[in-house]
Amino acid sequence: MLPQQKLLALRPDADSSTPLYLQLGHKLAAAIHAGFWLADDPLPSERNLCEMLGVSRVTARKALDLLLADGLIIRRHGAGTYITPKLEQPLNKLTNLSEMLKQRGFTPGSRWLKREVALANAEEQLKLNLAANCKVSRLQRVRTANDVVMALEETALPFLLVPDPSLIGDSLYEYMRSVRLSVVRAIQNIAAINATEALSQLVDVAPGEAMLHLTRVGYLENGVVCELTHSYFRNDYYDFVVELHK
Amino acid sequence: MLPQQKLLALRPDADSSTPLYLQLGHKLAAAIHAGFWLADDPLPSERNLCEMLGVSRVTARKALDLLLADGLIIRRHGAGTYITPKLEQPLNKLTNLSEMLKQRGFTPGSRWLKREVALANAEEQLKLNLAANCKVSRLQRVRTANDVVMALEETALPFLLVPDPSLIGDSLYEYMRSVRLSVVRAIQNIAAINATEALSQLVDVAPGEAMLHLTRVGYLENGVVCELTHSYFRNDYYDFVVELHK
DNA sequence: AAGTGGTCTAGACCACGAA
DNA sequence: TCGTGGTCTAGACCACTTA
Numbered sequence: 001m002l003p004q005q006k007l008l009a010l011r012p013d014a015d016s017s018t019p020l021y022l023q024l025g026h027k028l029a030a031a032i033h034a035g036f037w038l039a040d041d042p043l044p045s046e047r048n049l050c051e052m053l054g055v056s057r058v059t060a061r062k063a064l065d066l067l068l069a070d071g072l073i074i075r076r077h078g079a080g081t082y083i084t085p086k087l088e089q090p091l092n093k094l095t096n097l098s099e100m101l102k103q104r105g106f107t108p109g110s111r112w113l114k115r116e117v118a119l120a121n122a123e124e125q126l127k128l129n130l131a132a133n134c135k136v137s138r139l140q141r142v143r144t145a146n147d148v149v150m151a152l153e154e155t156a157l158p159f160l161l162v163p164d165p166s167l168i169g170d171s172l173y174e175y176m177r178s179v180r181l182s183v184v185r186a187i188q189n190i191a192a193i194n195a196t197e198a199l200s201q202l203v204d205v206a207p208g209e210a211m212l213h214l215t216r217v218g219y220l221e222n223g224v225v226c227e228l229t230h231s232y233f234r235n236d237y238y239d240f241v242v243e244l245h246k
Numbered sequence: 247m248l249p250q251q252k253l254l255a256l257r258p259d260a261d262s263s264t265p266l267y268l269q270l271g272h273k274l275a276a277a278i279h280a281g282f283w284l285a286d287d288p289l290p291s292e293r294n295l296c297e298m299l300g301v302s303r304v305t306a307r308k309a310l311d312l313l314l315a316d317g318l319i320i321r322r323h324g325a326g327t328y329i330t331p332k333l334e335q336p337l338n339k340l341t342n343l344s345e346m347l348k349q350r351g352f353t354p355g356s357r358w359l360k361r362e363v364a365l366a367n368a369e370e371q372l373k374l375n376l377a378a379n380c381k382v383s384r385l386q387r388v389r390t391a392n393d394v395v396m397a398l399e400e401t402a403l404p405f406l407l408v409p410d411p412s413l414i415g416d417s418l419y420e421y422m423r424s425v426r427l428s429v430v431r432a433i434q435n436i437a438a439i440n441a442t443e444a445l446s447q448l449v450d451v452a453p454g455e456a457m458l459h460l461t462r463v464g465y466l467e468n469g470v471v472c473e474l475t476h477s478y479f480r481n482d483y484y485d486f487v488v489e490l491h492k
Numbered sequence: 493a494a495g496t497g498g499t500c501t502a503g504a505c506c507a508c509g510a511a
Numbered sequence: 512t513c514g515t516g517g518t519c520t521a522g523a524c525c526a527c528t529t530a
Contacts, residue, residue, distance in 0.1 A: 019518060045496060056520045058304075061497090071431065074469050077497050078527030084469060185317065192438040192456035192481040210438035210456040223320050223330060235438040265499060291515060302501045307516090323516050324508035496528075506518075 025066035042080035114140035135159035271312035288326035360386035381405035
């Protein structure tokens with residue numbers, strides 16, 4: 001197949017409801033992962049791309065911006081745009097743990113320990129921005145990878161947003177999406193702790209063992225806090241990857 | 247001061263060598279931090295902004311994109327652009343630890359334990375992509391906050407890039423910049439460990455205490471790996487903040 | 493000198509939110 | 512309905528790299 005013909009397959013659909021730059025970004029990412037271009041090879045120039053794909057240069061560039069943000073490509077001023085030599089796919093994006101584990105080749109699972117409605121405790125009032133008499137839906141579960149306990153997860157959601165926690169199935173993420181509560185931004189704190197006696201029994205490690213304690217506050221699109229989660233990870237089953245940019 | 251006059255102060259300098267959208271982005275960020283607009287207040291609309299500031303809408307938008315990436319603003323389609331209610335400044339950017347500590351009100355310091363040139367060990371060969379007989383400059387230091395030991399940091403740099411580690415002063419970051427070696431991308435792994443006997447003495451904690459172990463691989467603009475760092479943080483002095491977006 | 497990415501413009505149309 | 516953000520275009524000039 002000639003290079004020109006390969007490119008033609010990436011043409012975005014102008015009649016689709018998804019923006020051109022997103023379509024193009026996804027197609028390009030897929031092409032890169034499929035080995036469409038060799039590592040250290042230059043991609044077609046922006047001017048070539050937009051001519052072949054029938055979009056403006058601004059749009060092509062915006063698609064490439066997506067790839068850049070994901071670390072898939074590197075731009076060199078005056079020289080060209082290149083595939084990032086080392087392909088890793090770290091998590092800067094908001095993904096759910098299940099997806100993440102699947103990508104790493106594990107089979108995720110979970111077991112509910114608690115699904116209750118209760119008065120918000122002091123921390124929940126503070127972090128979720130609730131009044132003293134407000135209620136929260138509180139969830140507690142152990143999460144597994146290949147049937148081995150990997151983490152304990154405790155989540156608190158404002159009662160007003162999630163009044164019936166028993167409706168939540170295996171995936172909190174799926175449930176939130178189904179009731180139009182989409183977490184678009186989160187702030188996570190990561191600390192190290194020694195497993196307490198209670199914790200060590202739940203996640204099946206020795207007391208005192210070092211674990212990762214992840215505290216996460218999630219925000220809806222309108223900026224409202226909607227989720228407070230504490231996760232306690234066995235360090236031998238999980239380490240957290242962050243990608244940084246200048 | 248009238249709103250219009252306030253906005254005029256944000257006009258970028260067209261003759262400056264820094265791009266308009268960067269100038270504007272910085273000015274807007276500064277204005278937000280200075281309390282120029284109240285939280286939950288809408289910013290001027292994009293069309294107003296670009297008219298008042300004498301730039302195109304695309305440029306104004308690109309400046310706002312910067313603020314969005316930093317979590318300073320929230321856009322609501324059809325409604326307007328708003329200051330993010332809760333102002334936090336988490337670290338998705340590539341900052342050096344010193345800057346970070348200063349922002350949190352600590353006085354950073356460090357004490358060198360080792361600055362040597364040696365043959366790359368197995369891990370360094372692998373992570374830094376070096377041949378078996380290659381040398382590395384190896385640095386080890388304890389880092390302090392308000393004169394209390396906070397972390398142990400071990401860095402390996404390819405000898406070809408940094409041949410004389412004794413030239414590195416207090417700030418590795420400053421040194422790298424001075425020799426035109428700018429880390430623009432890094433991948434960090436975070437895990438929890440129990441302090442070993444040796445480690446516990448260096449950072450002044452009890453043996454077995456939970457610590458954060460951060461492994462960081464830094465890349466230059468051209469994609470070359472140039473830095474491998476292991477940091478061991480006392481969890482009572484540091485917890486890592488990550489901001490996530492959809 | 494030719495080609496590349498980096499920036500910028502003026503103007504257009506669409507989809508969404510609020511009055 | 513009107514103003515907002517979201518997308519898109521065609522064309523321009525600059526700065527940089529490579530040969």
